[in-house]
Amino acid sequence: MxxxxxxxxxxxxxxxxxxxxxxxxxxxxxxxxxxxxxxxxxxxxxxxxxxxxxxxxxxxxxxxxxxxxxxxxxxxxxxxxxxxxxxxxxxxxxxxxxxxxxxxxxxxxxxxxxxxxxxxxxxxxxxxxxxxxxxxxxxxxxxxxxxxxxxxxxxxxNKDWEAQREFQAQMVQLLEEGEEVRIVSGDTTDLTMSIAGMHGENDAGTANMPAGEAFTVPRPESVEGEVLFDKPLLRQGRELTDVSLTFEDGRVVDYDAAEHVDLLEATLDTDEGARSLGELGIGMNRDIDRFTYNMLFDEKMGDTVHLALGDAIDDCVPEGTTANESAIHVDMIVDMSEDSRIEIDGEVVQQNGTFVFEQ
Missing domain, CATH: 3.40.1830.10 (Thermophilic metalloprotease (M29))
Structure with a gap:
């Protein structure tokens, strides 16, 4: 062995x-x-x-x-x-x-x-x-x-997870203190969401191995705008490419994909909560430097953002706060390495994949 x-x-x-x-x-x-x-x-x-x-x-x-x-x-x-x-x-x-x-x-x-x-x-x-x-x-x-x-x-x-935790803690703090996130990538993605009152979490070697992201949960009714997931998603043995979603009042009101639109539609129709977001994740593991069609790795890549349709992550939701519920939790990825930025409360915290605390 x-x-x-x-x-x-x-x-x-x-x-x-x-x-x-x-x-x-x-x-x-x-x-x-x-x-x-x-x-x-x-x-x-x-x-x-x-x-x-x-x-x-x-x-x-x-x-x-x-x-x-x-x-x-x-x-x-x-x-x-x-x-x-x-x-x-x-x-x-x-x-x-x-x-x-x-x-x-x-x-x-x-x-x-x-x-x-x-x-x-x-x-x-x-x-x-x-x-x-x-x-x-x-x-x-x-x-x-x-x-x-x-x-x-x-x-x-097999890496130094304590050092990774300290690096990611800087982004987690920004999420903890922020109220509104805006994600912009080229002409295809401009999405805003409220994270007010939600917890930021540091994925550095517990529920995922490998780990390597900072994440939180958007308030489900707050998501507005359009997003193009320009990294493929391998789901149920099929490859979903160029998935685009339009959100109004927190729900998907329009959608498309380059292929397998029927699979996307069935996913969105799983239940009432399948058309709303349950996670905003920011990839921060610089040792995962290539796309491998495996979400466990791909969502952790530096220079990426992922959003999950469906069930919200309980650890991010304060007691007494309403969050999305669903039988699914489906992550999809946006490449943020070029012509892209993440804003929190109007301040740019990542530009073309580089965080403000890396400069």
Whole structure:
């Protein structure tokens, strides 16, 4: 086994989740990540914790989804019971074929998301982390050799997270103190939103690994303007490109994409909250320096902003404050490296990818 796999497992168990002997741990993983699953079990065993592995096989899921009538989806009570009993949830990405579910109807996937919403809501209340195993399907989509992709993944995971936290804290403070954000990129994006009273959060190695962003939640009714997501989104095995959204009173009133508009439409129609934003994130990880069609990495790239349709991140929402609710949380990315700026309360805090505190 590559020694970096055991190092990755230790980062997840010890640094991200701080697992102890009394913890019941769910590991959700594809079979292609079995080395990391083995390393996780080894480390959990050393601590005396109790793991349960749920295999997430995309080929099996494709067969199930294509056979399933969308009207027959219901809450999976057994999965909910397992999630309720868990203390920690570790989710691992990795694929032999990133397009395995590309021929599943979008309406089927939306129906499943609605049925599983209580599972999702329970999971986010736990200590949880999402990570990536360097699988060949992901390497191929990134146009990298498997070995080069492994180097890319482990370089992004194994870094000085305390230094990264201090760097990002400067942006988090601006979000904490600000009331209105404006995002401008070329002639295609000019979007404003209120973040008044919302918390800024520092993603530096807990819920995401790799981490590397500052984020907050917009007040759902405040979002106005147009945005073009000029980085592709790989969703349900399909590539959504040049997604454009127009917001009025916080809701998407017009939309388009270069292809797979049906998938975009089904996503927006998932439920009432799917047409509003649940996150504003600002990428700040300079070690993620290339686009790889993997949102866990791509949304952390320096010189990017991402916005998420759907469910708001609870940690950013003060008690008693209304925020968006949905069965989905779908991130999409704007390249901010050229002819772009982020303003907070009228002051430019990033110009063409460079933050004011980097100058």
């Amino acid at each position: 590559d020694p970096r796999v055991r190092e990755h497992a230790a980062v997840l168990v010890d640094d991200c989740m701080d697992v102890a002997a009394e913890d019941d741990v769910i590991v959700i993983a594809p079979s292609v990540a079995d080395d990391l699953v083995v390393a996780l079990h080894e480390r959990l065993g050393e601590l005396g914790a109790h793991p349960l592995t749920l295999w997430n096989d995309s080929t099996a899921l494709r067969a199930y989804f294509r056979a399933m009538d969308p009207a027959d989806f219901r809450l999976p009570e057994h999965e909910l019971a397992a999630m309720e009993a868990a203390d920690v949830v570790i989710m691992i990405g990795g694929s032999e074929n990133v397009a395995e579910t590309s021929d599943v109807a979008p309406e089927t996937m939306s129906a499943r998301s609605r049925a599983r919403e209580p599972v999702f809501n329970t999971r986010v209340e736990k200590r949880w982390v999402i990570t990536q195993h360097p699988a060949p399907g992901n390497a191929q989509k990134a146009e990298m050799s498997t070995d080069a992709y492994a180097d890319f993944v482990y370089d992004a995971v």
